[in-house]
Amino acid sequence: MDEMTVQKTAGLSNSEAFTKKVLKEFGSSVSGVLQVTDYQRQLIQGYFIAIDRSLKMAEEKRVSKNASNSDHKYDNNDPIGWGTVDLNALALDVMHYARMGLDMMQDNHLSAIPFKDNNRTAQAGTKMYVVNLMPGYNGIQYIAEKYALEKPLTVTIELVYSTDTFKPLKKNRENRVESYEFEINNAFDRGQIVGGFGYIEYADPAKNKLVLMTLKDILKRKPDKASGEFWGGKKKVWEKGKQVEVETEGWFEEMCLKTLKREVYSAKNMPRDPKKIDDAYQYMKLQETRLAEMQAQEVIDANAGQEVIDVGTPQEAAHKPAQPTFLTDDGGQQALNFESQNQADKQPQPVQAKKGPTF
Secondary structure, eight states, rough: HHHHHHHHHHHHHHHHHHHHHHHHHHHHSSOOOOOOHHHHHHHHHHHHHHHHHHHHHHHHHHHHHHHHHHHHHGOOSSSSSSBOHHHHHHHHHHHHHHHHTOOTTTTEEEEEEEEEEEEEEOOOSEEEEEEEEEHHHHHHHHHHHSSSSSOOOOOEEEEEETTSEEEOOOOOOOSSSOOEEEEOOOOOOOOOOOEEEEEEOSSGGGOOOOEEEHHHHHTTSTTTOOHHHHEEEEEEEETTTEEEEEEEEEEEEHHHHHHHHHHHHSTTTBBBBBTTTTTHHHHHHHHHHHHHHHHHHHHHSSSSSSOSSOOOOOOOOSSSOOSSSOOOOSOOOOSSSOOOOOOTHEEEEEOOOOOOOOO
């Protein structure tokens, strides 16, 4: 058996063990017979692959950030891996999102974001991490359409720039169908973003809805501590062994579009059907509240001199980061803002690769 076959077999074994852990944990928390479809099992195995990848990336960033710290009292010496993750809580999250049909193997459907819980200790003696599953904007669209009171035929979402021509056509006595006129006058130099719109179309055109957001409306949703990595602006980088602030372009357009999509697909603009709301949907809404509280606490706990996302080495000083693999729903801040640890002069040690998780 060649190396590739061995790796595939090992990966399948781990994903199956993870699936059994999820079903066992979820089964113990619900009454009655647990019904799981083959498709849901497939989704859960995909969750394992995606979460495993996220944990490895987070651990690499932790080690890299420690190495870049000029003062090692700010090191995070708590390794990130399956052995330091709250598997019981993760299993419940996984089962609920799988029942909703969210697929972590699809772009911007669902992402895994680890937070460190400084109040809990893992069996290894280090701090424990909680892995939160966060729907991306494609996941938000999927949820909105699945639970919609009436599923739309199509939804058009566009940012509007200063050189574009945009005219909303609101419903009135003479115009029974809400609509708009939109023209891009200079496709390759559209100017500055001035706002955006979403147009929701139904089988009955009289129900069509036009959602408008000004740039001011979009920026209201921008977090107070939004990272320059995503929204642009000032960012801390290492230059010649020191942290300095530089201007970065970030991914401002992508963040504006993400914010616009979140608004268009909200229950306010696309009402949910009460008959379709299930316990998985209710669980997701509770998790959103819990995640917002955790993010707020992370900002409070973070050291004033530490950047929320700053995992580059001292030699890196790029003014524009690589595009993120996903655009998160907390306004663009990935939740890897670990609290600094006061362990002076302790040098970071790379974590040895493990054969795999033990469930």
